[in-house]
Amino acid sequence: MYILVTPAKNEAENLPDLIKSILSQTVKPNLWVIVDDGSTDATPEILANNEFGDWIKTIRLQPHPRDITFHYSFVCKNGFDYAIDFCTQMQIEYEFIGLIDADTLLENQYFEKLIDEFKTDPYIGIASGGIYYDNEGKLELDSVNKEYPRGTGRLWRKTCFMETEGYLIEPSPDSISNIKALLIGWKVKQFKNIIAIQKRMTSSADGLWKGYKSNGFIAYYLNKHPLLVFLNTIFYSTRNPYYVGIPYLYGYLLSIIKRKSKIRDKEIKDFFWNTRLKELISINIINIIR
Known part of the structure; x- marks a missing residue:
């Protein structure tokens, strides 16, 4: 099966x-x-x-x-x-x-x-x-x-x-x-x-700071829209443990400064820059209405 x-x-x-x-x-x-x-x-x-x-x-x-x-x-x-x-x-x-x-x-x-x-x-x-x-x-x-x-x-x-x-x-x-x-x-x-x-939080196997810093790099690598990254940072900072938004944003900004490479797949880049941002905004609007 x-x-x-x-x-x-x-x-x-x-x-x-x-x-x-x-x-x-x-x-x-x-x-x-x-x-x-x-x-x-x-x-x-x-x-x-x-x-x-x-x-x-x-x-x-x-x-x-x-x-x-x-x-x-x-x-x-x-x-x-x-x-x-x-x-x-x-x-x-x-x-x-x-x-x-x-x-x-x-x-x-x-x-x-x-x-x-x-x-x-x-x-x-x-x-x-x-x-x-x-x-x-x-x-x-x-x-x-x-x-x-x-x-x-x-x-x-x-x-x-x-x-x-x-x-x-x-x-x-x-x-x-x-x-x-x-x-x-x-x-x-x-x-x-x-x-x-x-049994352990996602991205925490080597510690949350290192894990969320890597997640920040991944956000950059996948071409996530800066507004989406900002919203994710706010979200991470409003739940326990409250500090993980800091390494997430740090990992993202560091990747920009170092001009690291991004994923080559254009469809994936377009999805995270446009579609995923619209989805998240729509979900938040629905939650507010509810």
């Missing part, structure tokens, strides 16, 4: 819970590829002691500093390429391609429910559940990016994945994939009633 990829770097603390979560799924993947990004903790030992069946495969990359820009997508792409090639060689059939980060836990029917949504609407190309955080026993929906599929816990329809050039080695590859799908007529959905719990 589906194949799954997980990038993992120094995730010894999280991997056992993730493995338990995937094994508890009512619909398990036909193949699960875990990519060890040169971990220096007990991650390799945990993966080497896999006793859960030959449908779980692991590959190990050379050590490299953690990087949520280009290198993260490189790690994931290695996993997708391996999984697709393996399925071709072994004649394993699948309809969907999934991605889940090592710090994520899923309700037991997560993938079953998500696949049901795909079956209900054949025009859905990419979908995910909602990302929640456990705040002292109370689940709180992550307020970032409520309209689009999230990175972790997402599924692509196989056809959509192939039509949008697969998983590109770019910063924010999941956002780029969402946009490419939209531009050729696919629907992209986030189903908030399907629950994924993220």
